Amino acid sequence: AQSVAQPEDQVNVAEGNPLTVKCTYSVSGNPYLFWYVQYPNRGLQFLLKYITGDNLVKGSYGFEAEFNKSQTSFHLKKPSALVSDSALYFCAVRENRGNAGKSTFGDGTTLTVKP
Amino acid sequence: SQTIHQWPATLVQPVGSPLSLECTVEGTSNPNLYWYRQAAGRGLQLLFYSVGIGQISSEVPQNLSASRPQDRQFILSSKKLLLSDSGFYLCAWSAWRGSREQYFGPGTRLTVT
Numbered sequence: 001a002q003s004v005a006q007p008e009d010q011v012n013v014a015e016g017n018p019l020t021v022k023c024t025y026s027v028s029g030n031p032y033l034f035w036y037v038q039y040p041n042r043g044l045q046f047l048l049k050y051i052t053g054d055n056l057v058k059g060s061y062g063f064e065a066e067f068n069k070s071q072t073s074f075h076l077k078k079p080s081a082l083v084s085d086s087a088l089y090f091c092a093v094r095e096n097r098g099n100a101g102k103s104t105f106g107d108g109t110t111l112t113v114k115p
Numbered sequence: 116s117q118t119i120h121q122w123p124a125t126l127v128q129p130v131g132s133p134l135s136l137e138c139t140v141e142g143t144s145n146p147n148l149y150w151y152r153q154a155a156g157r158g159l160q161l162l163f164y165s166v167g168i169g170q171i172s173s174e175v176p177q178n179l180s181a182s183r184p185q186d187r188q189f190i191l192s193s194k195k196l197l198l199s200d201s202g203f204y205l206c207a208w209s210a211w212r213g214s215r216e217q218y219f220g221p222g223t224r225l226t227v228t
Contacts, residue, residue: 032214043121043205043219044159051214090159094215102149103217107158 002027004093006106013081014114021076021109023091030096033074034103035065038088047089050074051096061085081113117142121206121220128227134179134193136223138206141187146208148189149217150181153203165189166211201227 003026013019025031032051036044048059055067065076076089088110092103118141128134140146150162161174163181171181178197182190189206204223209215 032216034214034216036217036219041203041222041224043222044207044217046216046218049214049216092217102161102164103215105159 002031002093002095002104004091004104004106006089006091006109008109009107010110010112012112012114015083016080019076019078019081019085019111019113021089021091021111023074023076023106024072025074025091025093026072027093027095028097031074032094032096032103033065033067034092034094035059035063035074035076036090036092036105038090038108040087044090047076081111083113083115086111086113117208117218119206119208119218119220121204121223123223124221125224126226128196128225130198130227131195134191134196134200134225136191136204136206136225138189138191138220139187140208143187143208143210145186145211147211147215148183149207149209150189150191151205151207153205153222159205162191196227198227201225 005024034049035047037047038044048057050057050067058064063078067074088108090108091106094103120139148165151159153159165171165183180192206220207217209217
């Protein structure tokens with residue numbers, strides 16, 4: 001079984017400050033990890049993924065995420081937040097095994113960046 | 116490039132009426148296809164997924180059904196809608212192999228009255 005936890009329903013940061021959105025996961029084997037962003041009344045957009053290799057993954061819009069195997073975490077980060085980053089963020093995991101095509105999504109974290 | 120379409124964008128239906136939501140994908144072959152429901156702007160509930168024509172896996176028992184009549188077409192249906200069927204319905208596709216990150220359509224806002 002696989003699962004994802006996003007421990008914070010809401011994250012508030014000031015524009016220009018660094019942001020972190022937390023995600024922890026559980027899988028039986030090696031994980032594929034993903035971050036998605038959703039703007040109001042829109043579908044989710046894929047931001048970045050971790051497959052293997054470098055633990056720091058860079059994605060769209062200046063976002064990056066750090067994979068930590070020992071802590072089973074995949075936190076989303078950005079050095080300097082923009083007001084336009086305000087949105088709902090989802091972490092997802094899929095086990096890297098065979099034909100297991102389904103991802104498990106977290107419940108989402110609402111990021112608010114204040115001017 | 117790949118594109119995913121969903122329609123309609125919004126729908127208001129009375130309780131007991133039928134439902135048909137359609138999703139099509141362009142620019143890829145043999146995609147995995149998914150239907151999700153999102154309530155109140157929060158978590159995603161996987162309803163159905165499909166790895167090929169006519170192959171549908173149901174994740175949650177309910178009065179909804181899904182069909183995949185063509186490789187890049189995925190349809191969500193109901194014979195009789197319930198109030199609890201209201202929500203934001205999202206279709207997504209992924210490649211059939213590899214990391215299978217998902218790409219989502221714009222969604223359909225369904226209100227059952």
